[in-house]
Amino acid sequence: MLTGILLISWLCSLPVISGDIWMDTTPIKQRVKAGETTVLGCTVENLEGGKVMWFGPGNDLLFNGDSAVTPDRRFSLTHPYPSSWNLVIKHVKIGDGGEYRCEILYPTTYTKRITLDVQVSPRIxxxxxxxxxxxxxxxxxxxxxxxxxxxxxxxxxxxxxxxxxxxxxxxxxxxxxxxxxxxxxxxxxxxxxxxxxxxxxxxxxxxxYAPTITVNTQELSQERGKRAVLECSVEGFPQGTYYWIKDGRVLERNWNYEPQNIQQNSTSLVMNLLIKQAESPSGFGVYYCVAENELGNATGNVTLHEITTTTTTTTIAPTTTSTPAPTTTSTSTESTVQSTKPFISSTQSTSSQRPDISTMHSKNPTTPKLSTVTPQVTSSYNKPVVTSGPGYEINSGDQANSSAQVTSPCRAIFILVVTILFLF
Structure with a gap:
């Protein structure tokens, strides 16, 4: 029961014109972007002898049935279904926007209204x-x-x-x-x-605006004859004139000074001054960087100090070590030899084959007696002992406990030879 009532209500709400002819007359709004293609739909059932007409903005007749009235070839009519009377607009323009009407004139006029909004992207x-x-x-x-x-x-x-x-x-x-x-x-x-x-x-x-100058390093130090670079940062617009001053004169580019301006952007610039050889006294002191434009000027300063090097010379007197002459002491019984060498300490070792000077002299020498005959003495080694001078007599006692007598010149020569060997 309830279903039947609802069905009847729905059928009554449909836009029926007369008899079996039916048209959707619901008004709609439609948007399209300029330059694109759009389709305006119109559906008519059981048209029979009726005629469908399309009107554009300004009440201009576009189509009378299937016959085109407008000369604009961008407009066309399509029938995808027998009940479809669709208006196609290609390459939509801004002027195509407005109200379009699809109408049936038989037997009573019924209208389908479509408002077309042509969307246009922004343009400046x-x-x-x-x-x-x-x-x-x-x-x-x-x-x-x-x-x-x-x-x-x-x-x-x-x-x-x-x-x-x-x-x-x-x-x-x-x-x-x-x-x-x-x-x-x-x-x-x-x-x-x-x-x-x-x-x-x-x-x-x-x-x-007028320029401003920033100096990050206001004091520098360098040795004489060495190179140095001074720097100032400038902000200002428009660009102007930039230069360096020292001792009241503008520094021009020459063999020793090389001004350099490095542009950072439209408002920033770095002023560099390359000093190839800092000479005293004119190369040291206060340097001024100056920036000017039509709105004003600015000045900064950089001080270059000289590094002085103090040299201290220390003279050390040479140390001389002298070696004293060897001292030789001779007696009738023994000989002593002394020697000194710088920074060297040596210990002399006694050789068994080098004769001991002290054993070459008798402890109790016998007083010689005059004799006209040169005696011949045979030692315990069965070798004859011959005296070397007249008037001397050698006791033929126990020669194992006595030493041969050496004449005074031979002793001196022997001592000299031993001394030389000891020194070298």
Missing amino acids: FPSKSSGDQQVKEGSNLTITCVATGFPLPVIMWHLVKGDVKTQLGTGSLLTISNVSRYDTGIYRCTAFNGVTPSATRDIKVDVE
């Missing part, structure tokens, strides 16, 4: 937007970005410095009061409305 008008700006520090700045599209795009501003992107605000106008040097950068306006792609425009803003 360069002629109506600001270009690159150059303003003085402390002034006010206003920049403009005008965009079109459908739906109407929203404009957002960012300040771009290298990889850092800072959001500033929204709207077609951006105003900066009391501009400072830190406001220098790229101002990017982005227009978006949900239709890709979005549009962007970059506006470069340069802030003019």
Whole structure:
């Protein structure tokens, strides 16, 4: 029962025109992106002798039945099904937007209304937007970005410095009061409305200001005749004139001085002064780096000190060691030999084959007696002992306990030879 009631209610809600002819008259809204193709649908059942007509924006008749009235070849009619009377629009333009009507004129007029919204991605008008700006520090700045599209795009501003992107605000106008040097950068306006792609425009803003100088190392030291490099860092815009001063005169490039300016970016520069040989006294002292532009000037200073080297000479008197002459002591019974050599200590060893001087003299010599006959004495070794001088007599006693007598000249020669051998 309940099911039957619901079915009857649904059938009554269908748009029936008369008899067996039926048309879907539900109004709809349809969106399409400009440049694409869209299809506007119209379904009619049991048309019989009726006629379907399509009207465009401005009530322009496009199709009368299957006959095309519009000369625009972008418009066409398709029948994918016997009940389908679809209007196809290729390469949709912005002007194609508006209300389209599919109508049946038999026996009563029934209409299907379709509103077409043509979406257009944002586009920024360069002629109506600001270009690159150059303003003085402390002034006010206003920049403009005008965009079109459908739906109407929203404009957002960012300040771009290298990889850092800072959001500033929204709207077609951006105003900066009391501009400072830190406001220098790229101002990017982005227009978006949900239709890709979005549009962007970059506006470069340069802030003019007088230069400033930073000296990281204000004092340097170097030896005479050596090279040195002085450095100053400059910030300012626009670029200007840069030079070095020493003792009241501007230093030009020559054999000894080589000024070098190294540009870092549009506002930063490094001033270097290469001194190839620092000579005294003019090469040492205070050097001034100067930067100038149309808004002002700045000065920094670097002091170059001389490294003085003190040399101390110490004279050491040579040490001389003299070796005393050997002392020789001779007696009738023994001989003593002494020798000294520098820094050398030696111990003399007694050889069994070197004669002992002390045994060459008798302990109790016998007083000689005069004799006219030269005696011949036979020793215990059965060898004859011959005296060498007249008037001497040798006792033929026990010769095992007595030593041969050596004449005085032979003794002196023997002592000299032993002394020489001992020294070397």
